[in-house]
Amino acid sequence: xxxxxxxxxxxxxxxxxxxxxxxxxxxxxxxxxxxxxxxxxxxxxxxxxxxxxxxxxxxxxxxxxxxxxxxxxxxxxxxxxxxxxxxxxxxxxxxxxxxxxxxxxxxxxxxxxxxxxxxxxxxxxxxxxxxxxxxxxxxxxxxxxxxxxxxxxxxxxxxxxxxxxxxxxxxxxxxxxxxxxxxxxxxxxxxxxxxxxxxxxxxxxxxxxxxxxxxxxxxxxxxxxxxxxxxxxxxxxxxxxxxxxxxxxxxxxxxxxxxxxxxxxxxxxxxxxxxxxxxxxxxxxxxxxxxxxxxxxxxxxxxxxxxxxxxxxxxxxxxxxxxxxxxxxxxxxxxxxxxxxxxxxxxxxxxxxxxxxxxxxxxxxxxxxxxxxxxxxxxxxxxxxxxxxxxxxxxxxxxxxxxxxxxxxxxxxxxxxxxxxxxxxxxxxxxxxxxxxxxxxxxxxxxxxxxxxxxxxxxxxxxxxxxxxxxxxxxxxxxxxxxxxxxxxxxxxxxxxxxxxxxx
Amino acid sequence: xxxxxxxxxxxxxxxxxxxxxxxxxxxxxxxxxxxxxxxxxxxxxxxxxxxxxxxxxxxxxxxxxxxxxxxxxxxxxxxxxxxxxxxxxxxxxxxxxxxxxxxxxxxxxxxxxxxxxxxxxxxxxxxxxxxxxxxxxxxxxxxxxxxxxxxxxxxxxxxxxxxxxxxxxxxxxxxxxxxxxxxxxxxxxxxxxxxxxxxxxxxxxxxxxxxxxxxxxxxxxxxxxxxxxxxxxxxxxxxxxxxxxxxxxxxxxxxxxxxxxxxxxxxxxxxxxxxxxxxxxxxxxxxxxxxxxxxxxxxxxxxxxxxxxxxxxxxxxxxxxxxxxxxxxxxxxxxxxxxxxxxxxxxxxxxxxxxxxxxxxxxxxxxxxxxxxxxxxxxxxxxxxxxxxxxxxxxxxxxxxxxxxxxxxxxxxxxxxxxxxxxxxxxxxxxxxxxxxxxxxxxxxxxxxxxxxxxxxxxxxxxxxxxxxxxxxxxxxxxxx
Numbered sequence: 010x011x012x013x014x015x016x017x018x019x020x021x022x023x024x025x026x027x028x029x030x031x032x033x034x035x036x037x038x039x040x041x042x043x044x045x046x047x048x049x050x051x052x053x054x055x056x057x058x059x060x061x062x063x064x065x066x067x068x069x070x071x072x073x074x075x076x077x078x079x080x081x082x083x084x085x086x087x088x089x090x091x092x093x094x095x096x097x098x099x100x101x102x103x104x105x106x107x108x109x110x111x112x113x114x115x116x117x118x119x120x121x122x123x124x125x126x127x128x129x130x131x132x133x134x135x136x137x138x139x140x141x142x143x144x145x146x147x148x149x150x151x152x153x154x155x156x157x158x159x160x161x162x163x164x165x166x167x168x169x170x171x172x173x174x175x176x177x178x179x180x181x182x183x184x185x186x187x188x189x190x191x192x193x194x195x196x197x198x199x200x201x202x203x204x205x206x207x208x209x210x211x212x213x214x215x216x217x218x219x220x221x222x223x224x225x226x227x228x229x230x231x232x233x234x235x236x237x238x239x240x241x242x243x244x245x246x247x248x249x250x251x252x253x254x255x256x257x258x259x260x261x262x263x264x265x266x267x268x269x270x271x272x273x274x275x276x277x278x279x280x281x282x283x284x285x286x287x288x289x290x291x292x293x294x295x296x297x298x299x300x301x302x303x304x305x306x307x308x309x310x311x312x313x314x315x316x317x318x319x320x321x322x323x324x325x326x327x328x329x330x331x332x333x334x335x336x337x338x339x340x341x342x343x344x345x346x347x348x349x350x351x352x353x354x355x356x357x358x359x360x361x362x363x364x365x366x367x368x369x370x371x372x373x374x375x376x377x378x379x380x381x382x383x384x385x386x387x388x389x390x391x392x393x394x395x396x397x398x399x400x401x402x403x404x405x406x407x408x409x410x411x412x413x414x415x416x417x418x419x420x421x422x423x424x425x426x427x428x429x430x431x432x433x434x435x436x437x438x439x440x441x442x443x444x445x446x447x448x449x450x451x452x453x454x455x456x457x458x459x460x461x462x463x464x465x466x467x468x469x470x471x472x473x474x475x476x477x478x479x480x481x482x483x484x485x486x487x488x489x490x491x492x493x494x495x496x497x498x499x500x501x502x503x504x505x506x507x508x509x510x511x512x513x
Numbered sequence: 514x515x516x517x518x519x520x521x522x523x524x525x526x527x528x529x530x531x532x533x534x535x536x537x538x539x540x541x542x543x544x545x546x547x548x549x550x551x552x553x554x555x556x557x558x559x560x561x562x563x564x565x566x567x568x569x570x571x572x573x574x575x576x577x578x579x580x581x582x583x584x585x586x587x588x589x590x591x592x593x594x595x596x597x598x599x600x601x602x603x604x605x606x607x608x609x610x611x612x613x614x615x616x617x618x619x620x621x622x623x624x625x626x627x628x629x630x631x632x633x634x635x636x637x638x639x640x641x642x643x644x645x646x647x648x649x650x651x652x653x654x655x656x657x658x659x660x661x662x663x664x665x666x667x668x669x670x671x672x673x674x675x676x677x678x679x680x681x682x683x684x685x686x687x688x689x690x691x692x693x694x695x696x697x698x699x700x701x702x703x704x705x706x707x708x709x710x711x712x713x714x715x716x717x718x719x720x721x722x723x724x725x726x727x728x729x730x731x732x733x734x735x736x737x738x739x740x741x742x743x744x745x746x747x748x749x750x751x752x753x754x755x756x757x758x759x760x761x762x763x764x765x766x767x768x769x770x771x772x773x774x775x776x777x778x779x780x781x782x783x784x785x786x787x788x789x790x791x792x793x794x795x796x797x798x799x800x801x802x803x804x805x806x807x808x809x810x811x812x813x814x815x816x817x818x819x820x821x822x823x824x825x826x827x828x829x830x831x832x833x834x835x836x837x838x839x840x841x842x843x844x845x846x847x848x849x850x851x852x853x854x855x856x857x858x859x860x861x862x863x864x865x866x867x868x869x870x871x872x873x874x875x876x877x878x879x880x881x882x883x884x885x886x887x888x889x890x891x892x893x894x895x896x897x898x899x900x901x902x903x904x905x906x907x908x909x910x911x912x913x914x915x916x917x918x919x920x921x922x923x924x925x926x927x928x929x930x931x932x933x934x935x936x937x938x939x940x941x942x943x944x945x946x947x948x949x950x951x952x953x954x955x956x957x958x959x960x961x962x963x964x965x966x967x968x969x970x971x972x973x974x975x976x977x978x979x980x981x982x983x984x985x986x987x988x989x990x991x992x993x994x
Contacts, residue, residue: 076980078987079912119882141908145899152893155938159946160878167946171938178898178934182927185908189915189923 015069016085016136019053019099020129027125035118039110042121046103049128053099056092062492065089065499067138075142080197084138089496090265090347091135093489094258097354098135100478101254102128104471105247108362111467112246112369113161120161123153124247134259140188141198143266144181147259151177154248154256161245169236169243176236180226183219184267190216191271203271204503207510210274217275220268221283227260230283230320231290234313241309242374246365249305253312253357258350261319265343269323270503280327283320288429290317295436299443304367304374307444308360311400314433315353321430322346322415326504328422336505338421343497344490345414351489352399352407352482359396359475363389366468367448370461376447380454385461390449392464392472397445399479401438407482519577522584525565525592526632532558533625540618548616555621556603559628563596566632574992576638580700583638587841587989591635591768594845598761598852599628604964605856606753608957612863615661615751623660624757627653631765637772639699640689647685647733650765651678654758658750670749677732677742685729691722692777701777709780720784726773727788734766734822737795744807747815752862752869755811756855759818760848763825767844770829775837775994782832789830790922796823797926801933811869813936814854817895820933821847827926828910834994836913838986843906845982846975850903853891853968860884860957860965874940876949884955885944887969894972896937897930902975909983 026045030038060068067086075083087095105124113120130153133146151174158170192198195206208216226233237257241249269276276283291314298310323346326339366389367382368374383390399406402413412433419427453459464472482489520527536558540551566589574585603621610616630649637643655678659671693699695718696707713719731739747755774785800820807813825847828840861868861877878885894903907930914923957965975982 075978076983078980078983079909145904148899148904152898155941156945159942167942170946171935171942174938175931175935179928179931182931183924186911186915186920186923186927189908189912190920192912193916 014071015052015056016071016087016132019049019056019095020085020133020136022052022129023049023102023125023132024129027122027129030125031118031122033118035116038118038121039106042106042125043103045125046099046106046128050099050103053096053132056087057096057492060087060089060092060492062089063495065495068092070138075139079141081141082139082199083142084199085136086138087136089493090500091262093347093351093492094255094262095132095135097258097351098128098131098255101250101354101358104358104362104474105250107467107471108250108365109245109247112365115161120157120245120247123157124251127153127157127251131255131259135262138200139198140191140200140203143200144185144188148178148181150256150259154252157248158240158244161248162243164243165239166243169239172236173240176226176233180223180233184223187216187219200266206271207508208272209510210278213272213275213508214278217268217272217279220263220272221279224260224263224268225286227263228257228316228320229260229313230286230317231294231313232286234290234294237313238306238309241312241361242303242305246361246368249361249365250358253308253361254354257312257316258354261316261323261346261350264320264323265347265500269326270500272508273504274507274509276324276504277327280324283324284328284426287317287321287324288426290314291321291433292429292436295433295440298440299436301440302376304364304376304444304448305361307376307440308357308364311437311440312353312357314437315349315357318412318415318430318433319346319349319353321419321426322349322411325415325418325422325426326501328426329418330505332422336501338418339501340494340497341414342418343501344493345411345418347411347493347497348407348414348482348486348489349411352411352479355475355478355482356396356399356406356408359392359472359479360400362471362475363393363396366464366472371457376444378455379448379458381449381451381458382461383449384453385458386463388469389464389472392476393449394445395476396479397441399483401441402434405480405483407479407486409483410486517577518579519575522569522575522577523582523636525562525569526629526636528565529558529562529625529629529632532561533622533629536618536625537622540622543618548618551618552603552607552616552621555625556600558625559596559600559603563593563600566592566596580702581639581642582636584636585989585993586985587771587993588635588768590985590989591764591841591845592632594848595628595631595635595761595764598764598848599624599757601852601964601968602753602757602760604960605756605852605859608961609751609753609859609862613661613751619660620657620753623653623657627657627757628761631761634765635768637769638701638776640693640701640704640777641699643769643772644682644686644689646765647769648682650762651682654678654762657754657757658746660754661751664751666749667751670746673749674742674746681729681732681739684725684732688722688725688727688729691718691725695719695722701772704777705779708778711781713781713784719781723778723781723784724788727785727792730766730770730773731792733769734763734826735819736792736822736826737799737819738792740796740799740819743819744812744815747818748809748811748869752811752855752859756852756859759814759855760851763818763822763851764844764848767825767829767840771837771841771993774829779994786830786832789826793823793826793830794922794925796820796826797929801929804933804936807936808871809869810858810871810873810940813871813940814851817933817936818851820929821895824907824910824926827914827922831913831917831919833913833917834987834990835909835916837994838983838990839906839909839913841986841990842909842979842983845986846902846906849968849975850891850894850972853887853965853972854895856961856965856968857884857888857891860955860961863953863955866951871940871943873951874943875947875951877944879949880952881955884965887965888944889941890969890972892937892940894976896934898934900973900976902972902979905976905979905983
């Protein structure tokens with residue numbers, strides 16, 4: 010497959026496919042969307058098989074002049090950090106198309122087209138090696154998501170989608186100013202050039218803060234997380250899945266690609282802030298999840314808590330250095346964060362799909378409307394319990410690996426960080442298991458539950474595929490950590506070199 | 514240069530003048546049934562003029578009429594843009610005018626005279642010629658706004674526009690006369706030479722004159738705090754006139770600013786930069802915040818124009834090549850986007866309904882998904898969301914602002930565009946998330962649909978590949994400095 014513009018293909022194929030689906034009309038749209046999403050997934054597989062895990066260099070690179078008067082390039086490439094996320098995206102989109110098959114009755118062509126176009130744009134975000142190209146994909150993503158929540162969402166969808174749009178838009182515009190500032194200093198928008206750019210401390214701090222707003226809103230981190238529960242609750246199932254499984258990861262990815270290597274000194278200075286925000290997300294949001302009455306809201310809050318682990322893992326590097334005087338262990342922390350991102354992509358996606366399965370039958374997400382579902386839907390219950398266990402971080406599931414790595418590494422940083430992070434094992438178990446208890450177990454709560462049908466073949470298919478992924482990653486995470494090893498090592502090196510002028 | 518008249522350089526203007534007179538005469542002899550004939554003639558004249566303009570692209574910067582008239586690449590690009598925008602306006606406007614029984618020759622001849630004024634402004638090289646072009650444009654516009662005589666609101670708008678416009682023209686003229694008095698030259702070169710010899714910040718009289726010029730420019734641009742006329746006139750004028758008013762003259766206003774401030778007073782940048790900053794800031798703040806409160810679509814777009822003109826000023830006040838070319842790019846692409854936005858309003862105003870409330874957009878996606886999609890493109894482009902052209906225009910302006918060292922201005926500008934995003938989103942929300950109240954079908958002629966599709970396509974294509982137009986703007990600005 011050498012010489013093929015693979016990355017361009019995984020970006021533009023779904024976008025063009027989306028346009029074709031739009032034209033194809035409502036009847037043909039479902040199979041057409043499935044074909045395009047499957048082809049895109051198949052095309053993205055060589056990115057994994059042809060990947061050289063020993064190198065941190067960008068691979069599958071493509072570079073063409075794009076706008077010469079601004080020195081912008083259409084420059085694509087993936088490394089060990091972006092490649093798994095890109096594959097996660099192409100994989101999840103297939104499931105979303107299947108999950109929306111019968112459920113979406115209103116304008117299915119537009120629905121499928123929106124998800125395909127979004128897939129292409131998100132692939133672009135992960136593959137872009139030019140900061141402005143990244144930014145354009147990063148922003149363009151908002152349009153389809155805005156429509157998905159607004160058109161196919163629940164009762165309060167307009168509020169939720171405008172809130173979603175404005176929050177993320179507000180976050181990212183400051184990043185734009187920062188990128189322009191760095192462009193003026195370096196004369197190029199190439200991300201690699203930004204890595205070598207020397208910047209004074211004030212500039213670094215301001216740039217860091219602008220990145221923190223942009224990516225922090227996306228992750229989302231406490232206290233700018235409030236758009237997420239609203240968006241999740243109102244979004245259709247597919248929207249929730251893509252939001253939780255992919256979009257949140259873009260925030261985390263941004264920290265690795267932009268914040269840490271571009272402004273390492275500011276990151277070192279302000280690491281306390283990020284660690285504080287992450288721990289608050291883990292502990293406080295965990296408790297908030299406990300009191301939710303709406304299933305989707307509960308999973309949304311649990312997502313915020315889990316993403317807290319991701320950001321914690323990424324920023325432990327400086328705390329570890331401060332405590333032990335060496336950077337040993339920081340690769341483990343960062344890898345833990347990455348594994349957590351991928352695993353959370355599977356688990357949260359699966360949780361939202363499960364809730365979607367229930368919602369399609371009962372048309373309510375209120376926990377109190379359920380009870381004893383296990384009696385009528387045994388197969389579904391098996392899946393749900395598995396995903397719930399993964400969500401609590403049970404060993405053997407993917408949820409365990411990332412959390413364990415981060416907690417282990419955080420002991421090197423500080424006992425208290427580790428202690429607070431580890432409370433998630435209790436709080437997370439509490440809210441998830443309590444959810445399982447109230448929804449699945451006990452006697453049959455009402456007549457509607459008694460009439461529930463178990464999962465059909467289509468639902469079984471996507472739940473089984475996700476269950477397999479969760480178990481596989483939990484039992485054998487080595488392929489994933491192996492692929493990202495060199496790249497993470499490189500990010501740690503970049504993040505620990507001072508870029509202040511006059512140093513070195 | 515002094516003895517050369519060089520009539521040939523001004524061929525497009527001369528041709529347009531003659532053909533406008535011809536259309537005017539022709540119209541007298543046409544019965545109401547054959548109005549289409551006059552429309553075709555006007556269209557043809559404009560297209561021919563555009564070709565004449567294009568044919569002079571690429572020649573060196575040259576002068577005619579003893580240095581009163583200048584031809585350079587910048588003027589060619591701006592003129593072509595103006596002509597294309599006006600041609601599109603003609604095509605878009607047709608069905609609206611026929612529906613309301615105002616499909617008369619006056620609309621076309623007045624628009625053509627206004628266009629001639631714009632072309633003259635763009636090529637003006639002395640203070641007087643600038644003023645001449647401006648007045649030709651303004652007088653035609655006053656008449657156009659009030660051109661639906663029996664409509665009270667239109668007459669009111671025309672009156673307001675005329676009174677305020679006349680005051681502003683007076684201000685501008687006063688400023689120009691001070692400049693002339695100081696420098697002893699009407700030619701921009703002479704003015705520039707005088708300004709270069711002065712310390713502008715220590716020359717009170719020069720600053721005094723400059724202030725009046727800025728006020729005049731600010732009014733013509735419609736930037737805060739000289740924006741009061743904009744919403745009323747936009748709302749009161751018939752939609753095709755609003756479309757005309759809100760697109761092409763912005764390009765001409767940019768040209769006038771370039772000629773006056775940059776060609777004429779480049780060395781006074783320290784002075785006008787400081788004056789333009791509050792104008793730009795106020796426009797962005799007032800435009801974006803006031804637009805939120807509007808329920809009338811035309812008024813909303815009026816306030817949105819104010820904020821966009823703030824962005825254009827932001828480019829100019831950066832006072833560097835990037836800034837000028839970014840502002841040029843912004844003015845051209847904004848005209849393109851505004852054109853599309855107003856076209857959709859025209860589209861909705863069928864069968865006697867004046868669709869100008871935001872509510873009229875409700876459920877457009879159910880009624881006609883394609884038109885809704887087009888409108889969404891225009892709205893998102895105005896909001897500055899990539900990959901549409903509006904984003905790139907903002908990016909270029911912000912880049913120049915950051916380069917000039919005004920980072921705080923850039924931060925303010927992006928914050929304001931977030932606020933601005935809200936009202937564009939609200940319009941998209943109405944189209945896509947709400948159920949339609951009106952169920953009448955929308956259909957338009959072939960030429961309208963093709964043009965709208967082309968317009969939307971350009972908004973996307975220029976967003977994906979802005980390189981060519983941007984490079985053209987950069988080259989043109991370099992040459993005209």
